[in-house]
Amino acid sequence: MSVVRSPRSRTTSLGAATAERIADAAVTVVARDGFDVLSVRTVAREAGVSGGTVQHHYDTRNALLLAAFAHTVDAITSRLIHSDLAGAVQEVVTRLCEQALPLDDERRRECIVWTALSAAASTHPELAHWQRRAVTLFTATLASIIRDARTAGELPQSCDPDVAAAVLVAVVDGLTLHGVAHQDQNSTAILWAAITALLE
Amino acid sequence: MSVVRSPRSRTTSLGAATAERIADAAVTVVARDGFDVLSVRTVAREAGVSGGTVQHHYDTRNALLLAAFAHTVDAITSRLIHSDLAGAVQEVVTRLCEQALPLDDERRRECIVWTALSAAASTHPELAHWQRRAVTLFTATLASIIRDARTAGELPQSCDPDVAAAVLVAVVDGLTLHGVAHQDQNSTAILWAAITALLE
DNA sequence: TCCTTTGTCTTACGACTGTATGGCCAACAG
DNA sequence: CTGTTGGCCATACAGTCGTAAGACAAAGGA
Numbered sequence: 001m002s003v004v005r006s007p008r009s010r011t012t013s014l015g016a017a018t019a020e021r022i023a024d025a026a027v028t029v030v031a032r033d034g035f036d037v038l039s040v041r042t043v044a045r046e047a048g049v050s051g052g053t054v055q056h057h058y059d060t061r062n063a064l065l066l067a068a069f070a071h072t073v074d075a076i077t078s079r080l081i082h083s084d085l086a087g088a089v090q091e092v093v094t095r096l097c098e099q100a101l102p103l104d105d106e107r108r109r110e111c112i113v114w115t116a117l118s119a120a121a122s123t124h125p126e127l128a129h130w131q132r133r134a135v136t137l138f139t140a141t142l143a144s145i146i147r148d149a150r151t152a153g154e155l156p157q158s159c160d161p162d163v164a165a166a167v168l169v170a171v172v173d174g175l176t177l178h179g180v181a182h183q184d185q186n187s188t189a190i191l192w193a194a195i196t197a198l199l200e
Numbered sequence: 201m202s203v204v205r206s207p208r209s210r211t212t213s214l215g216a217a218t219a220e221r222i223a224d225a226a227v228t229v230v231a232r233d234g235f236d237v238l239s240v241r242t243v244a245r246e247a248g249v250s251g252g253t254v255q256h257h258y259d260t261r262n263a264l265l266l267a268a269f270a271h272t273v274d275a276i277t278s279r280l281i282h283s284d285l286a287g288a289v290q291e292v293v294t295r296l297c298e299q300a301l302p303l304d305d306e307r308r309r310e311c312i313v314w315t316a317l318s319a320a321a322s323t324h325p326e327l328a329h330w331q332r333r334a335v336t337l338f339t340a341t342l343a344s345i346i347r348d349a350r351t352a353g354e355l356p357q358s359c360d361p362d363v364a365a366a367v368l369v370a371v372v373d374g375l376t377l378h379g380v381a382h383q384d385q386n387s388t389a390i391l392w393a394a395i396t397a398l399l400e
Numbered sequence: 401t402c403c404t405t406t407g408t409c410t411t412a413c414g415a416c417t418g419t420a421t422g423g424c425c426a427a428c429a430g
Numbered sequence: 431c432t433g434t435t436g437g438c439c440a441t442a443c444a445g446t447c448g449t450a451a452g453a454c455a456a457a458g459g460a
Contacts, residue, residue: 018437018438032323034320034322034323035236035319035320035323036320039416039417039418040419041416049438050439051419052439052440052441053437053438055418055420056436056439059419061418112322112323115318115319115322116319116320116322118315118319118377118381119235119315119318119319120234120235120236120319121380122234122312122315122380122381123231123234128382131381132382160393163390163393166390166393167371167390167393167394167397169374169378170371170374170375170378170390170394171370171371171374171394173373173377173378174369174371174373174375174377175370177318177319178335178369181322181327181328189363190363190370193360194367194370194371194394197397198397200397240447240449241446241448250408251409251410252407252409253407255449255450256407256408256409259449260448261447261448261449
């Protein structure tokens with residue numbers, strides 16, 4: 001984040017920092033101006049570097065796109081990982097799902113990139129791979145939590161963890177798709193209704 | 201749909217047919233090649249007309265985008281309207297939701313455009329308006345069906361039609377977002393699970 | 401009949417695109 | 431010390447972009 005850089009730092013670490021700054025700038029451009037505005041030059045301007053530098057770190061525009069996507073998925077994933085897992089299963093699942101919803105500016109930024117590139121994945125197979133990974137990981141995490149709660153007797157045996165998790169991920173992505181376009185949605189209420197209905 | 205045109209037909213109707221053909225070509229381009237490939241020239245080539253003709257019917261690229269979106273929303277909406285409303289409420293709702301899922305090539309085509317432009321709506325407010333309309337209409341339709349079933353005693357009073365409808369629309373859009381990227385999803389099973397859980 | 405409208409096409413222009421190439425400077429290896 | 435490498439930048443090129451402008455044909459109304 002910080003622009004201050006020690007003059008003593010190694011060249012390689014400087015390069016890595018710049019690469020990350022460029023990826024972050026790519027995310028900013030997509031989130032603020034839209035998917036179709038992303039170009040080598042717009043990202044370079046946003047990052048405060050020359051076009052050549054962007055080229056140096058990401059060979060092609062496509063590589064830049066992938067970096068923006070990976071950067072976003074990383075951010076969401078790391079927030080999921082650091083979530084609080086204490087309390088009733090409904091509350092834990094709610095907290096987890098809310099990490100992926102556009103409920104504040106930062107999450108909104110990430111969600112815009114997520115939806116833009118998920119949509120683009122339908123015609124760009126190399127993006128589809130990353131999207132699938134992220135969805136699978138999220139689903140597996142939720143399923144595992146639900147399964148644990150069921151074996152602990154907190155949920156009835158009739159509740160299928162895999163199916164419930166899949167439905168919840170769909171709900172979250174659907175709410176995200178709506179939420180990025182209009183901010184005034186009451187996503188949390190709908191999410192809670194889905195969770196209570198599924199985890200009877 | 202038909203390319204055959206009577207030489208006696210009025211000029212205006214000819215123009216309207218061409219305009220629709222261009223909008224259809226725009227949908228094809230977005231669905232096949234991606235959102236970022238759409239341009240006046242690519243659509244013109246796809247429609248088999250000159251760039252000037254596209255310009256004549258749709259002043260700007262943005263107007264073309266909007267037409268593609270409206271065309272798609274119309275197609276989905278008309279399929280929803282002509283859905284079979286007979287049978288148990290769970291089955292009716294399932295049939296309705298499946299009309300909006302990418303379960304065959306035609307629906308897949310529409311869903312790609314729907315997701316691409318829903319995602320774009322987050323940074324293009326004029327698209328957001330259309331997206332909101334479509335979502336609202338779908339939600340209201342489902343809610344109305346659920347409400348009718350409840351007053352008919354087919355569903356318990358504890359079931360809130362508006363909330364259930366909102367959750368279902370979110371599920372459908374979430375499954376759509378996943379389905380356009382990977383075809384091998386078992387969307388129908390997940391949809392059915394959500395419906396049975398919500399309409400206990 | 402002439403004039404206006406409408407649909408279609410061609411051409412043109414400036415801006416922007418992705419990317420290849422090469423130069424400059426600092427840091428490191430020998 | 432010299433040679434090499436890596437980060438960064440400037441430039442160049444061929445192509446595409448959105449859009450404006452004008453030409454031509456057909457048709458309708460006066």
